[in-house]
Structure formats: C-alpha cells, structure tokens
Amino acid sequence: MHRVADAYGRLLAHHGPQSWWPAETRFEVIVGALLMQQTAWGNVEAAIRNLRHAGLLDVRRLAAASLPEIRRCVRVAGLYRTKPARLRTFCRHLLDRADGDLDAYFARPTAVVREDLLAQRGVGPETADSILLYAGGHPVFVVDAYTVRIASRLGIVRGTGYDRVAGTFTRGLPSDPAVYRECHALLVAHAKGFCRPRPRCDPCPLLGICDHGRRRKG
Known part of the structure; x- marks a missing residue:
C-alpha cells in the first residue's frame, strides 16, 4: 500500500469524516479562501457573517460595493487595507x-481555471487550489503548512516545494475530489491535535509509519 493511502486510512479511522469545507455555498467558499490568508478560520467566519448581514454575500453586490462597505465587514479577518480590494476585484x-x-467558470479544464486563478492579485497556489477543490470540485490537492509538516515528518516527501508535496498526495490517493477534500481536512485536524510544532508522538495514530516519531522514540 502507498504510504499516503496508509496514512489517509489511519487518519480516517482515528478522526472520522470531517465533512469540509465549512461554508453554505460555493461563493462562500471562494470568499472564505480569499479572506483566509494570514488569519484564523473563526475570523473568516465572522467576516462572512458580516457580509451576509450587510446583504453583500453575492458576487454582483460585492462587485458593486464600495471599499469602505466591504472593509467594515471583513476588517475582522485582518489585512483590511488589501483584502477588500482583492475581494471586489475578484x-x-x-x-x-x-x-x-x-x-460556467468552473466548467473549463482544471489547468485553465488554475492559471486564471493564479493570475489574480493575491491568489497563490494554496488559495487557487482551495477554490478549485472546494468550490469547483476539481481534482487538485491543497497543500498548506499542516500538510507540509505532516508529510515531512512521515518521511513521504523530500523537500517542501508546493508542487512536490501536492504530487506526493495525488499519486498516493484516488483521483477523486471527495477523497482529496477529506484527506486535507484530516491533515488539518491531525496537525492541530497531534502533529503540532511540539508533536504528541506517543498517542499518535501515525506513529507506526512516521519516520520522525520513530526517531524520537529511539
């Protein structure tokens, strides 16, 4: 069995289904992904609630809104001088x-949509792939700091380049957006509960296949 598939099975058995992304609509997923940079998800949720209450959680209304209107809603998500403009521009x-x-936007080939997303100001690979996977249903794997940390400690990837890490997971899992979503969510849950900056290796369900954990255990 591929080590990625083994890790995924162990995480799913331990943590259970995560059912991400925590948003009501695809447009909310996009807004959340754009606001998520350098902040916590709780702040993004608060910003989305503010946009909804202001009647701005709609692509046409948000595109027509003034920057002060948007800023009042999303200030809680940080970077309030840049995020409102980028959100409206998008x-x-x-x-x-x-x-x-x-x-229609997501009906195009994955590579075409990804290139279009990456051409937008403030959209990097992680944000683009979050939008592609969670809002568009495209088979791409989202790589974040949690993914890199766990993959590096497991020893399933050498180096931390985005494409290298993403490729490790797409080669090791079925090419299924639902599986990619679940695996990404499980990695986030595991990084918060076990594979922290100071890891809890003893009770970790991945200890048996983790290079870092085995070294720590001697």
Missing part, C-alpha cells in the same frame, strides 16, 4: 469572465 473578474456563473 468578483468583478468573475462577472467579466463568466457573468458571475460559477458553473
């Missing part, structure tokens, strides 16, 4: 590219 891009129709 909504205007969705209108220009697909008339705000997410089905």
Whole structure:
C-alpha cells in the first residue's frame, strides 16, 4: 500500500469524516479562501457573517460595493487595507469572465481555471487550489503548512516545494475530489491535535509509519 493511502486510512479511522469545507455555498467558499490568508478560520467566519448581514454575500453586490462597505465587514479577518480590494476585484473578474456563473467558470479544464486563478492579485497556489477543490470540485490537492509538516515528518516527501508535496498526495490517493477534500481536512485536524510544532508522538495514530516519531522514540 502507498504510504499516503496508509496514512489517509489511519487518519480516517482515528478522526472520522470531517465533512469540509465549512461554508453554505460555493461563493462562500471562494470568499472564505480569499479572506483566509494570514488569519484564523473563526475570523473568516465572522467576516462572512458580516457580509451576509450587510446583504453583500453575492458576487454582483460585492462587485458593486464600495471599499469602505466591504472593509467594515471583513476588517475582522485582518489585512483590511488589501483584502477588500482583492475581494471586489475578484468578483468583478468573475462577472467579466463568466457573468458571475460559477458553473460556467468552473466548467473549463482544471489547468485553465488554475492559471486564471493564479493570475489574480493575491491568489497563490494554496488559495487557487482551495477554490478549485472546494468550490469547483476539481481534482487538485491543497497543500498548506499542516500538510507540509505532516508529510515531512512521515518521511513521504523530500523537500517542501508546493508542487512536490501536492504530487506526493495525488499519486498516493484516488483521483477523486471527495477523497482529496477529506484527506486535507484530516491533515488539518491531525496537525492541530497531534502533529503540532511540539508533536504528541506517543498517542499518535501515525506513529507506526512516521519516520520522525520513530526517531524520537529511539
């Protein structure tokens, strides 16, 4: 069995299904991904609630809103001088590219949509792949700091380059967006509960296949 598949099975057995992404609509997923940079998810949830209460959680309304209006809603998510403008610009891009129709936007090939996302200001690989996977249902694997930490400690990847780590997971798992979503969510849960900066190796369900854990145990 591929070590990635082995790790995924162990994580699923221990933590159970995570059922991510915690958002009500695909547009909320996009907004959340754009706001998530350098902040905690709780702050993003608060910003999304503010946008909803202000009647702005809609691609056309957000594209037409003033920056002060948006700023009041998303300030809690940090980077309030840059995130409002990037959020509005992205909504205007969705209108220009697909008339705000997410089905049409995501109907294009994965590589085409990813290139388009990466061309937008403030959208890096992690944000682009979060949008592709969770909002678009495309088979890409999201790599974040938690993923890199666990993969490096397990010894399943050498180096921390984004594409290298992502490729390790896509080669080791079925090419299924549902599996990629579940695995990514499980990695986040595991990094918070066990594979912390100071790891809890003794009770870790991955100890038997973890290079770092075995070295610590001697």
